[in-house]
Amino acid sequence: MAELKASVTWQQDKAFMGVAPSGHEVQIDADKEKGASPMELILLGLGGCASYDVVSILQKSRQEVKDVRCELSAQRAETVPAVYTAIHMHFVVTGTDIADKQVKRAIKLSAEKYCSASRMLVQGGVEITHDFEVVAG
Numbered sequence: 001m002a003e004l005k006a007s008v009t010w011q012q013d014k015a016f017m018g019v020a021p022s023g024h025e026v027q028i029d030a031d032k033e034k035g036a037s038p039m040e041l042i043l044l045g046l047g048g049c050a051s052y053d054v055v056s057i058l059q060k061s062r063q064e065v066k067d068v069r070c071e072l073s074a075q076r077a078e079t080v081p082a083v084y085t086a087i088h089m090h091f092v093v094t095g096t097d098i099a100d101k102q103v104k105r106a107i108k109l110s111a112e113k114y115c116s117a118s119r120m121l122v123q124g125g126v127e128i129t130h131d132f133e134v135v136a137g
Contacts, residue, residue, distance in 0.1 A: 005060040047072050053110035061102045066137055067094040084126045091132040100136045
């Protein structure tokens, strides 16, 4: 098992600088003034993980994908800790002759097999739902 190392350094107030294992920096701010909040980053991480899977699977299925956008909406618990309780992911897939069947398959494979973020959140009790639309383009 590979060990990953990251760091988060306090800057001021509720702002921090995160350094990912890849060396990339991410501004984090609980007040959302200088960067995304930690919980927003979890939501974005889920969208990025699933979107990568969907693009990759569609390309391997020889679909002519030109764009994929994942629109996420989430609900959080009203008490502390205010964890995510439900997340809905709406994929908008743009391309030429994209088959609905292939998009549905790609989303299912991502959710059930490949997306580590999705699996981790589901195992933690988060209900994640999906839908999609295909746009000619």
